Amino acid sequence: MPAIPSHVPEPSRTDPTLLRNFCIIAHIDHGKSTLADRMLQLTGVVEQRQMRAQYLDRMDIERERGITIKSQAVRLPWAPTHDKSNTHILNMIDTPGHVDFTYEVSRSLAACEGTILLVDAAQGIEAQTLANLYLAMENDLTIVPVLNKIDLPAAQPEKFSEELANLIGCQPEDVLKVSAKTGMGVEALLDRVVRDVPAPVGVKDAPARAMIFDSVYDSYRGVVTYVRVIDGQLNKRERIRMMSTNATHELLEIGTNSPEMLPADGLGVGEVGYLITGVKDVRQSKVGDTITTLTKGATEALGGYKDPKPMVFSGLYPLDGSDYPELRDALDKLQLNDAALVYEPETSAALGFGFRVGFLGLLHLDVIRERLEREFGLDLIATAPNVVYRVVMEDGSEHIVTNPSEFPEGKIGEVYEPMVRATILAPSEFIGSIMELCQTRRGTLLGMDYLSEDRVEIRYTLPLAEIVFDFFDQLKSKTRGYASLDYEPTGEQTSSLVKVDILLHGDKVDAFSAITHKDAAYAYGVRLVAKLRELIPRQAFEVPIQAAIGSRVIARETIRAIRKDVLAKCYGGDISRKRKLLEKQKEGKKRMKMVGSVEVPQEAFIAVLSSDENAGSGKGKK
Numbered sequence: 137m138p139a140i141p142s143h144v145p146e147p148s149r150t151d152p153t154l155l156r157n158f159c160i161i162a163h164i165d166h167g168k169s170t171l172a173d174r175m176l177q178l179t180g181v182v183e184q185r186q187m188r189a190q191y192l193d194r195m196d197i198e199r200e201r202g203i204t205i206k207s208q209a210v211r212l213p214w215a216p217t218h219d220k221s222n223t224h225i226l227n228m229i230d231t232p233g234h235v236d237f238t239y240e241v242s243r244s245l246a247a248c249e250g251t252i253l254l255v256d257a258a259q260g261i262e263a264q265t266l267a268n269l270y271l272a273m274e275n276d277l278t279i280v281p282v283l284n285k286i287d288l289p290a291a292q293p294e295k296f297s298e299e300l301a302n303l304i305g306c307q308p309e310d311v312l313k314v315s316a317k318t319g320m321g322v323e324a325l326l327d328r329v330v331r332d333v334p335a336p337v338g339v340k341d342a343p344a345r346a347m348i349f350d351s352v353y354d355s356y357r358g359v360v361t362y363v364r365v366i367d368g369q370l371n372k373r374e375r376i377r378m379m380s381t382n383a384t385h386e387l388l389e390i391g392t393n394s395p396e397m398l399p400a401d402g403l404g405v406g407e408v409g410y411l412i413t414g415v416k417d418v419r420q421s422k423v424g425d426t427i428t429t430l431t432k433g434a435t436e437a438l439g440g441y442k443d444p445k446p447m448v449f450s451g452l453y454p455l456d457g458s459d460y461p462e463l464r465d466a467l468d469k470l471q472l473n474d475a476a477l478v479y480e481p482e483t484s485a486a487l488g489f490g491f492r493v494g495f496l497g498l499l500h501l502d503v504i505r506e507r508l509e510r511e512f513g514l515d516l517i518a519t520a521p522n523v524v525y526r527v528v529m530e531d532g533s534e535h536i537v538t539n540p541s542e543f544p545e546g547k548i549g550e551v552y553e554p555m556v557r558a559t560i561l562a563p564s565e566f567i568g569s570i571m572e573l574c575q576t577r578r579g580t581l582l583g584m585d586y587l588s589e590d591r592v593e594i595r596y597t598l599p600l601a602e603i604v605f606d607f608f609d610q611l612k613s614k615t616r617g618y619a620s621l622d623y624e625p626t627g628e629q630t631s632s633l634v635k636v637d638i639l640l641h642g643d644k645v646d647a648f649s650a651i652t653h654k655d656a657a658y659a660y661g662v663r664l665v666a667k668l669r670e671l672i673p674r675q676a677f678e679v680p681i682q683a684a685i686g687s688r689v690i691a692r693e694t695i696r697a698i699r700k701d702v703l704a705k706c707y708g709g710d711i712s713r714k715r716k717l718l719e720k721q722k723e724g725k726k727r728m729k730m731v732g733s734v735e736v737p738q739e740a741f742i743a744v745l746s747s748d749e750n751a752g753s754g755k756g757k758k
């Protein structure tokens with residue numbers, strides 16, 4: 137276990153006036169993790185030889201995709217350059233930058249007094265810079281504006297300092313300029329954090345109150361809970377109480393991350409650290425909950441956070457039906473570490489037994505699916521993601537629809553769909569194409585502002601369903617990659633929505649059912665049947681493919697009958713070649729699913745579920 141250097145105070149005895157709790161907020165790829173790496177090095181908590189890129193992003197998936205999913209808190213000792221004898225403690229909380237994980241950002245912000253607003257000096261302000269800045273302002277955080285990547289030849293520090301200064305109301309000279317890559321300016325930045333970020337204020341002698349801002353499941357240690365102490369003190373071996381559930385636990389271990397876990401006697405006012413209680417499920421250590429001591433505990437909880445609410449649902453089915461128990465176990469395991477993941481068993485006529493799974497957004501879906509496939513070795517089919525609809529029938533009864541195939545039949549009164557407020561930032565030359573795209577996605581323009589003479593911020597209200605599929609990819613391609621997008625839910629709206637069913641040989645294929653706007657239903661039906669005709673191989677009999685709204689058929693294609701004889705071309709006696717071909721055909725068959733009496737290759741499901749324009753979308757960053 138690493139020893140604490142003598143100049144670094146024990147976290148139960150840190151003078152709160154020497155504490156600075158801050159986070160880094162930035163648009164994706166603007167260099168947050170790289171900056172965090174430099175800070176770990178400069179403050180000496182990670183030795184040079186142990187340093188590796190993106191030290192704090194622990195999951196393989198995070199490393200490969202270069203994104204941060206789970207936030208982490210690290211305690212950094214720093215003596216400012218002008219006063220080397222006065223060691224301060226900087227608690228840095230690394231936050232994820234993707235729209236799906238805004239919820240995690242908001243939690244980490246609530247544990248801080250200040251934030252570094254990091255902007256790429258070659259890119260300027262982007263949609264998530266703004267979204268995160270607004271969150272920081274709502275939390276009354278002190279903002280330290282920083283331009284990163286000034287080593288890049290394409291950097292425009294003057295232009296973007298001005299933009300940033302205009303945005304947050306400071307002078308362009310106040311914007312720090314750093315290169316997280318070379319380390320230039322990072323010491324000055326740490327000094328600035330000490331100077332500008334306020335020390336935490338809390339009552340030392342009050343009953344202990346700490347707020348949970350993250351919970352991570354560790355297969356060896358159980359749940360590791362990250363907390364920020366507001367008042368009083370938490371000590372090891374003490375019994376603590378979760379204020380929302382009144383559940384009590386013993387504090388088996390308490391400590392800080394530097395960046396490895398470093399056990400301590402306790403955590404004092406304003407400190408940030410971790411707790412281990414032996415709890416096995418993150419839902420028992422709920423983010424946003426207040427922890428107090430069992431004896432002489434606090435009576436009033438701290439203001440809570442909002443619970444993560446799944447926005448997008450998709451059916452996950454094992455390709456091989458016998459893998460169902462493995463899929464269930466894998467989801468149970470992932471849920472230990474992801475309070476936002478919800479699922480329930482579901483059966484589909486086409487796909488067999490599986491789960492309907494709720495996600496925060498498409499990236500969340502993608503990450504979960506990839507982890508299931510990679511970490512648990514499962515082959516999965518995921519149905520087209522859909523949002524949650526509320527259907528009110530004429531008789532007043534109500535249905536919450538998380539699966540299009542459950543869309544009620546009969547006398548429907550109103551259908552409500554979730555709406556979002558989207559903020560798009562882009563060079564002004566693209567205004568026309570962006571507005572056109574939003575218009576075709578049933579958007580309503582809310583307003584537009586110029587950030588500088590050639591960059592605009594455009595705000596739209598859009599149905600969530602219109603942006604969860606390929607909106608971002610379309611936006612990127614229409615703006616040559618320059619636009620950035622952020623969105624937040626803004627309630628629901630009634631819309632003329634219908635369910636389109638797809639029938640194969642007269643059998644409804646539930647996995648292909650979709651809820652679309654009335655005006656888009658026909659196009660959807662035509663596109664899907666045409667595509668299925670291409671993708672489904674000829675069968676021994678003629679197969680009609682139809683799209684229908686209720687009993688009304690709106691599109692139809694036919695697959696002509698044929699028996700495919702793979703050996704047809706192999707006249708002559710080359711046995712080994714014949715065998716090879718037959719083997720190949722057998723392999724192909726394994727990837728087939730029977731839908732009623734029709735064999736559908738897995739590729740057909742995947743291709744259809746990922747719609748034309750966005751084949752491969754949902755991958756990567758938003």
Ligand SMILES: Nc1nc2c(ncn2[C@@H]2O[C@H](COP(=O)(O)OP(=O)(O)OP(=O)(O)O)[C@@H](O)[C@H]2O)c(=O)[nH]1
Nearest residue numbers: 165166167168169170202203204233285315316317
């Ligand atoms: N030239 C240059 N490149 C940088 C600098 N800082 C970061 N980068 C590069 O920019 C890319 C993104 O950096 P990250 O640190 O992963 O960005 P991030 O903001 O943490 O990204 P997420 O974790 O995905 O939100 C990486 O390829 C870095 O090497 C810098 O100062 N100069």
